[in-house]
Amino acid sequence: MAIAKMTVAELEKFLHVEFPQAFSAGDISIDSADGASCLLRQRYSDQMLRPGGTISGPTLMALADCAMYVVLLSAIGPVGLAVTTNLNINFLRKGSPDPIAHAISTYSIPNA
C-alpha cells in the first residue's frame, strides 16, 4: 500500500515556494494526496470558460499536470526538478458531475 512522503500541508508549502506564480493565487487546493492518488480542487474564473459555460480544455490540462506532480511528490518526496515529459488527455464529455477527462502523464525524475 502506498505511503505518502509529504502531508497535504507540506505539499502546499512546497508548491507555494517552488511555484509561486502557479499556486500563490489559490486557484488550486489539495484535498488529499496519499502517495498513489490525490484529489485537487480548482477555483474557476471567467477566463477558464468556453462558450456554453464549460471549462476549457487547457484548464483541465493544467489541472491534470498539477495533479500528476502532486501525487508524484506525495509518493517520492520533495523533488523540485522532476519534469513532465508527456501528457496525454482525452476529453470525454462536457462539464458535469461525471468524469469529464482522463489524462495520463510521464515524469522524468533526476537521479539523486
Add this chain to the structure above:
Amino acid sequence: MAIAKMTVAELEKFLHVEFPQAFSAGDISIDSADGASCLLRQRYSDQMLRPGGTISGPTLMALADCAMYVVLLSAIGPVGLAVTTNLNINFLRKGSPDPIAHAISTYSIPNA
C-alpha cells in the same frame, strides 16, 4: 495543396468573438495560417514561468491546443462547435530557439 478558408484577420476576429476570455488579452497572436499549418506567437507573463525561467508545461499545452484549433478553422472555415477530443504532448527540452515540444491533437467536428 491546402487552401485557407479564413484569412488571419478573419481568424482573429472569429476567435475574439467566440472566445473572448482566451483571446481578448492579446496573449496569443496569429502570424500565419494556411489550411495545413499555422504559426502563433505567445506573449508570456510571470505566471507562465517555472523555476529557472522556463515556460511552463500548461502554457505550451494551451498554445498547442489553440494552434490546433486555428489551423483547423483555417482548413474548414468557422466551426465554433469543433472540440478537442485528445491532446498528446511530449516535452523535448527546456525553452530554447529549438523546438521544445511536439503535440498532436484530435478534433471532433459536428455534422452540418
Add this chain to the structure above:
Amino acid sequence: MAIAKMTVAELEKFLHVEFPQAFSAGDISIDSADGASCLLRQRYSDQMLRPGGTISGPTLMALADCAMYVVLLSAIGPVGLAVTTNLNINFLRKGSPDPIAHAISTYSIPNA
C-alpha cells in the same frame, strides 16, 4: 452499472467470424467481459519474445487493441465496423505478475 450486451460465447463466435485471421489461431481467449471491463488471456509463441524472454511491445499493443474491441462489443453489441482511431500505450516494466503496460484507446462507432 454496466450490463454486457454480448456473452463471452457470443463475443468469441463473433470475433471468429469477423476476424478469422486474428482469432482462429486461438492465441487470444476471453475470460470475461461485462460491458465495462474484460479479461483476456494471450498464448505466447517464440515470435513474441524479445531478448531476455520478455513479451514484445507489439504483442502487448495488439492485445490491448483487442481488449478495447472486446469490451466495446460487450458494451454496445456487435458492431463490426467500429475502428480504433487512437491507441496510446505506456510500458511500465518488464514482464512480471504486476501490470506491465497501460493503454488507452479511442474508437469511432458508425451511426446505425
Add this chain to the structure above:
Amino acid sequence: MAIAKMTVAELEKFLHVEFPQAFSAGDISIDSADGASCLLRQRYSDQMLRPGGTISGPTLMALADCAMYVVLLSAIGPVGLAVTTNLNINFLRKGSPDPIAHAISTYSIPNA
C-alpha cells in the same frame, strides 16, 4: 544535419542477431535510415488483414515500433537495451497510397 551511425546493412545484421524472431522471417526490410528518418517496407500476409482487405491496426503499430527503433539505432548506434516506453498512434484512414497512420514514440536509452 543528422549522420547515420549504422548503415542499412549493419542495421539489418544487428536486428537479425538481436531480434531473430521478429526479423528472421523477412517480413520487414529497411530501404533507408539516415539518423533522422527511415523508410521500411512491410510484406503483408493474410493474418494482417481485416475485413475489407485493410491492414490491421496491430500490424501498423508493430511497424511503427520497429521504425522508431531503426531510426534510433541509425542515430545513436547499436544499443540493444533501448526500450520503447510509450507509443501513441492515430489511425487516419483506411489503407491507401496516402499516409494512413501517424505514430510518435519515446525510448529509454540506458546510460553507457
